[in-house]
Amino acid sequence: MQKSVSKLQETVAMESALKLYTLLDSLSVPRFANSRLHLPCITFAITEVKQKRDEDQGTSFIYRVKADGLQDLSITTEDKLVQFSPTRPTPQAFLLVCPWNRHDFGLPDFANGAQGMKEQEQDDLDSRSRALKLIACLGRPFNALLLAQQRGSEYKRIASDHSISAKVKSTTAVHDMMGVKMLEIL
16 A cells, blocks of 8 residues: 555645545544435446346346446446436436545544544654545545435435446546535435
8 A cells, every 4th residue: 555655646636635635534424314324425427327238137237337537337237227218307317426434445533532643643644645545545446336316415326236346547637536425315
């Protein structure tokens, strides 16, 4: 990890990395309220969904998916992903999201009081190093969730037959990952 962080210092726009880290660091923790999951996420807007033709699919559909900032991927699901329909004159919005959990990214949790302070003293990473470490972590494949927009800011999770493994196109293009939100999932 340290080697990839050092390499990123030469290629990543530090201002963008710090902005992303600050946005993520300011999000609250995931929580349930009013029968909804409020989930902090890095969001990637899906720009294209194409169904692959395959007679052996059974009850599942295979889709080729393109999303801003991510490498192209395939998703298998029993749900029909329709972007246009007679009842929905505008396209339905889909997102691929990377749920934000600082522990998954190996970043320090300073909210742990004395334990967090000890970790801070031992690790003593400044904000620039933490931002670069975050970018290095985002450069690895991650398990994404597929969400369909319902009403306003509400989303519904679309189940897939397999884990959705997504990967950012380039860690040097941090601005492509700037969709940082707290999503409300039904």
